[in-house]
Amino acid sequence: MFSNKMEFKETFLRRLEMTCGKSFAESTKRDQYDTLGNMIREYVSLNWIETKEKNRVAKNKQVYYLSIEFLLGRLLRHNLINLKIDQVVSEGLAELGIHLDEIEDVEVDAALGNGGLGRLAACFLDSLASLNLPGHGCGIRYKHGLFEQKIVDGYQVELPEQWLRHGHVWEVRKADLSIEVPFWGKVEVSEENGRMIFRHVNAEMITAVPYDMPVVGYETETVNTLRLWNAEPSPYPINRDIMQYKRETESVSEFLYPDDTHDEGKILRLKQQYFLVSASIRSIVRSYRKQYGSLVDFHQHISIHINDTHPVLAIPELMRILIDEEQLSWDEAWHITLNTISYTNHTTLAEALEKWPIRIFQPLLPRIYMIVNEINERFCKNLWDLYPGDWNRIEEMAIIAHDQIKMAHLALVGSHSVNGVAELHTEILKKREMKNFYEVYPEKFNNKTNGITHRRWLIKSNPKLTDLICDAIGNDWIHKPELLEKLEAFKEDSVFLNQMFLIKKLNKELLAKRIQDQTGIVVDTSSIFDIQVKRLHAYKRQLLNILHIMHLYNRLKEDSSFNMYPRTFIFGAKASPGYYYAKKIIKLINTVAEKVNNDASINGKLKVVFLENYRVSLAEDIFPAADVSEQISTASKEASGTGNMKFMMNGALTVGTLDGANIEIKDRVGDENIFIFGLKAEEVLNYYQHGGYRSMEYYHHDKRIRKVVDQLTNGFFEGVEDEFEAIYDSLLMQNDHYFVLRDFASYIQIQRDVDTAYKNQQKWLQMSLMNIAKSGYFSSDRTIEQYAKEIWSIKPVGQFTTS
Numbered sequence: 001m002f003s004n005k006m007e008f009k010e011t012f013l014r015r016l017e018m019t020c021g022k023s024f025a026e027s028t029k030r031d032q033y034d035t036l037g038n039m040i041r042e043y044v045s046l047n048w049i050e051t052k053e054k055n056r057v058a059k060n061k062q063v064y065y066l067s068i069e070f071l072l073g074r075l076l077r078h079n080l081i082n083l084k085i086d087q088v089v090s091e092g093l094a095e096l097g098i099h100l101d102e103i104e105d106v107e108v109d110a111a112l113g114n115g116g117l118g119r120l121a122a123c124f125l126d127s128l129a130s131l132n133l134p135g136h137g138c139g140i141r142y143k144h145g146l147f148e149q150k151i152v153d154g155y156q157v158e159l160p161e162q163w164l165r166h167g168h169v170w171e172v173r174k175a176d177l178s179i180e181v182p183f184w185g186k187v188e189v190s191e192e193n194g195r196m197i198f199r200h201v202n203a204e205m206i207t208a209v210p211y212d213m214p215v216v217g218y219e220t221e222t223v224n225t226l227r228l229w230n231a232e233p234s235p236y237p238i239n240r241d242i243m244q245y246k247r248e249t250e251s252v253s254e255f256l257y258p259d260d261t262h263d264e265g266k267i268l269r270l271k272q273q274y275f276l277v278s279a280s281i282r283s284i285v286r287s288y289r290k291q292y293g294s295l296v297d298f299h300q301h302i303s304i305h306i307n308d309t310h311p312v313l314a315i316p317e318l319m320r321i322l323i324d325e326e327q328l329s330w331d332e333a334w335h336i337t338l339n340t341i342s343y344t345n346h347t348t349l350a351e352a353l354e355k356w357p358i359r360i361f362q363p364l365l366p367r368i369y370m371i372v373n374e375i376n377e378r379f380c381k382n383l384w385d386l387y388p389g390d391w392n393r394i395e396e397m398a399i400i401a402h403d404q405i406k407m408a409h410l411a412l413v414g415s416h417s418v419n420g421v422a423e424l425h426t427e428i429l430k431k432r433e434m435k436n437f438y439e440v441y442p443e444k445f446n447n448k449t450n451g452i453t454h455r456r457w458l459i460k461s462n463p464k465l466t467d468l469i470c471d472a473i474g475n476d477w478i479h480k481p482e483l484l485e486k487l488e489a490f491k492e493d494s495v496f497l498n499q500m501f502l503i504k505k506l507n508k509e510l511l512a513k514r515i516q517d518q519t520g521i522v523v524d525t526s527s528i529f530d531i532q533v534k535r536l537h538a539y540k541r542q543l544l545n546i547l548h549i550m551h552l553y554n555r556l557k558e559d560s561s562f563n564m565y566p567r568t569f570i571f572g573a574k575a576s577p578g579y580y581y582a583k584k585i586i587k588l589i590n591t592v593a594e595k596v597n598n599d600a601s602i603n604g605k606l607k608v609v610f611l612e613n614y615r616v617s618l619a620e621d622i623f624p625a626a627d628v629s630e631q632i633s634t635a636s637k638e639a640s641g642t643g644n645m646k647f648m649m650n651g652a653l654t655v656g657t658l659d660g661a662n663i664e665i666k667d668r669v670g671d672e673n674i675f676i677f678g679l680k681a682e683e684v685l686n687y688y689q690h691g692g693y694r695s696m697e698y699y700h701h702d703k704r705i706r707k708v709v710d711q712l713t714n715g716f717f718e719g720v721e722d723e724f725e726a727i728y729d730s731l732l733m734q735n736d737h738y739f740v741l742r743d744f745a746s747y748i749q750i751q752r753d754v755d756t757a758y759k760n761q762q763k764w765l766q767m768s769l770m771n772i773a774k775s776g777y778f779s780s781d782r783t784i785e786q787y788a789k790e791i792w793s794i795k796p797v798g799q800f801t802t803s
């Protein structure tokens, strides 16, 4: 299509005029973006076709990653970088007087996810393609992604997100590959030739229409597929009001549920789950049959991974196809299903474990319910053989109990691999949360510590640091990120360290400009940029951070000689719309910001900024500018965290608890290059189990705590004294479930250590360097290589010889 700048310019101009029907001079930024996006998608289409063909001919085993969320962010620059044409394109555009940055800003984030779980799925797609692995994503094409957040008067306001308003250049609608997904109706059972036949009749069909997106690997010809399903009315006849049917149908792919830890909005949520699973598996089976005919060796050619329990109905759906359509016996079908499906657990928070009441499940999915029931009965029988008479244990482990279906139990029983997402998390699953299942199936359990794609979170987001690294150690690390370790050799190189400092400073200036544009707040770029960005949740303890800021403010006010290095505290966080408490924390952060930022008496030593609408594209500007990364969850609660890895890779130092992947970060950088504080997971879990914590005692015995807690309600924040009662009560009346007050003194101390450390610039830069050098392990390439080898048994596809 184009192989140099000249050709690019010509093609671009011609295409612009042809598709927009305007001259270049008349064209808008959006016209230019659309033209460029379409060009790039077509540019990859040959390799896209070739990749599919190559996999088919070689009969490569394929993996399908089923996820209810894919938090992709923007794709233009990412694709340009992976195709290695970013330079040609940006220089070509520059000669036309167009800045690539401005065109990039036209693109709206594809925000089909809430946070870590959805972003992990997106990083995994990038690693699969970049490692030439035959792995594809299956998800839902939500019309509205995660809500847009505005802050009005300190409160979160939610606006519907509209990423499809102007169309999406990266997708291709494939209506001829639609799938009909049945809901409701009933199952007729009959017997033919000595075999039970199940027919799902009077079902209401929803048409699942696939939209495919190319997933481009880095510097490779491999182009995998992300298939997102759109829900549309079916052409099948229905005997009910057509308009209502249309509305109900379309609602299935209308909204992403705005929370990944609570489950709400019952029927629609379950409909979404089966819609995703059924459409995905039927389309996988359809193309499998076309190539192989029979399904008896399905598991040898196909691996299906379920990202948390949302797609767990993949298990009964595959059983249904193998039994009802393929006419296999239960045992044959079970063998194939078990060996096809693998499962990742993402949380041990009890409120996040999915359960469905039978009264909802059975009428909506009558045949699937029968199969789940049968799986449960057979499982319970096995348990009875293993633990004769131990009713309690069987009741606890059953898939169906007390009129509820437990999705995690179904996943544990019906998949051959169960993994946690960090070492600590996997240990907690084995020793506590899923102890009973670990006893029955020890061979299923394994750990796969999460990772992030260094291509988006370093190369794309921090080009200056990337160039510095390449100048120092060459380019090999891009394909083998563990080679970042070579940077250790520069630990005593003051020229190199100084360049690191200057790059951080430039990145802070870019973020400072953004802060000023967005909030009007002027921040000092020589202050410490101390950042906490992630979903707002009690267990993530943004509250601990803001109470500590109040404490610092108090110190500055009561003691003019209190010596602290100037700090800018930056927050970004969306709260689930129904999560009252989380919204109060947002209001508290903004209330503190208002007070602190407008108090001239503290000489600008403290600034507090809340950046609204935290999302992937904003995150890309934030990580490169961070000095300090706040990873302060209550130990045992954060399964892994991935924000922690993005900060580390950009040279920020972690202030963190021994939770999730923080532990593995510490293991790699060493105690001297991280700031660890607070209770350990074991201690937290023991408190939960045996009691013994009384937050009131910490309140009474530590006057620093008493002061900040009292300030929540005593008029310190004028005019909003009632606003924070729920927070006050959670800390004192409800015994501080997340141990904020318990960890407060330890947090103050570690923040003093940060202050001291930052004053020694050389030392700080060395610590920062060590974090970058050890971050290679946290590339999702390492994670995906482990999944490929240890769970999926898939191998890289050879590169094309032609093209």
Ligand SMILES: *Cc1c(COP(=O)(O)O)cnc(C)c1O
Binding pocket: 114, 115, 116, 119, 533, 534, 535, 614, 615, 616, 619, 640, 641, 642, 643, 644, 646
């Ligand atoms: C990485 C990322 C997350 C996950 O952050 P954690 O700190 O691991 O919770 C959430 N949202 C966005 C936009 C991200 O990029």
